[in-house]
Amino acid sequence: MITIKDLSFRYDRTNHDVLNNLNFEIFPGTVNVLLGLNGCGKTTLIKLLAGLLDNNRGDIQYDSRSIRELPIKERSKVFAYVAQIRSGNDEFLVKDYLAYGFVNTLKFYESPKKEQLEQVDAIAKRFNIEHLLGKELGQLSGGEKQIVTIASAIIQNTPIVILDEPTSALDLKNQNLVLSILKDIAKEGKTIIMSSHNPNHALFLNANVLLMNDGEIKKIGNAKEIIKVNILKEVYGDAICLSKDLSYEEISFN
């Protein structure tokens, strides 16, 4: 279980807290979606959970142990992280990139073993990306790259997977594909923490929603309880509406 206690955060060159005294818990095996406007602190919270930012006030605990005390290698065995947009080197082959997920199991002079390379093939098969293994990351479409990035996080075999807006750069088809993959992963009992700009995604995943505004958690609860027009209006404004014209209900704007 992840426990967030009195968590506040301020960037070096700002004079206000981006996160303001957060207190909540994330339970094992749940899907958790952070919703809120741009700049409300979602990415900051995601990065703090992934251990990519420090100097926060308060504490983040995993199974009653502060994640500050976890060495980087140990932390990577608990939390896997998928960035919003992969900004790093794009010239590596997909099969090599996926194998990098094993680095926390190897000694400093070792490279992946045969059975680990077989696991790469198995994961690629599971995610239907076998045909991409011999391509460079830079040759992939946005959707393919995002699925490869998620697959590389799954290879770490951690109990918790953290994703920063995993569908932000994707078309509708790829959004659906990524969300279906996340649903599958959740069924294995992994805890998923992700940020999103689309409340419908939280409904699709039947997630636990953390609705954020101005660095604070406004509401926490199941998507069906939180994704309601009157609640969302408090954060997103009056233009929010529930469309019932289609065969399914969808949150959108007037």
Add this chain to the structure above:
Amino acid sequence: MNKKTAIYLSCSLGIFAIVFCVALMVGRYPMALSDFFKCIFSSDSAYNTQRSIILNLRLPRTLMACFAGIGLSVSGLLYQEIFQNKLTSPDLLGVSSGASVGAAIAILLGLSSVFISVFAFVMGVATVMITMIVARLFKNNNSSVTLILAGIIVGGFMSAMLSLVKYFADPTTTLASITYWLMGSFQNAKMTEVYIMFPVMLASCIALLLMSWRINIIALGREEAQTKGLNYKAYRISIIAIATLLTALSVAFCGTISWIGLVVPHIVRLIVGRDTRKTIPLCMTFGATFMILVDIFSRTFTDAEIPLSAITGLFGTIIFVIILVYRRKEVYNDNN
């Protein structure tokens, strides 16, 4: 290592061995192939002169060329990987400009060649440390950009210092020595320098080969490297330290040699791709071969020795243009 890389590595090792032997044979005192083998493999006193030329003059300078080629090529590759910028060279953090100031001060003070090397090495390493301190003062999370910026600032400061030292130098004696040193040469190479360089080169190369797979992960950037379980800061500082050591030693003993740290990694990447398990060993063989060829050219093309940077600059720029044109064609073909 796949079959293709193994073939390239074997071929480049073979070419390196041939070029190494040629470097020992050619020069102002040319030697026939048969004479060369006789003075290497026999103790016939008739070949004492040739043997002395090979062991005391050509062997140390060829070994130094080999070490400088390896050091500058590999450190160029390392800087390009960890800063995720293919246009960075070993002087990114100011090591060469700092070493140049150190050497120029030693020449200005009339110190011996040993002290010139010591001054150059110490100033080169100190300049990188100053760059790291300046980068920390910026307090910016995007540390790669701030480090590059700090390197440009400190490098600029050192260039100004060098201009001042040159201004105070005697135009007829010391200024000429400083200018000649800055263009790089293996003319004064000695076996004592080889004995200093060899263990450092060997230890650095072994360490780099052992962690070559992880350097790939560091090249992904801080976020990915750290969340996959690597201590990014520790690895980056270790890699910068090794690259700085290799560059500072090369510059201290051989002067500043431009372009090789930029061109060789590009050639190697063009052949085997980005994986540092393949590029590091190939940078070693290609860098050593390229530098020995440059040295052969420098001492055989004219009666006087041509400074190394003039040759590496000439060939380096031409090769770089060829690489860019080739890559452009490759990208064009990929997009069509």
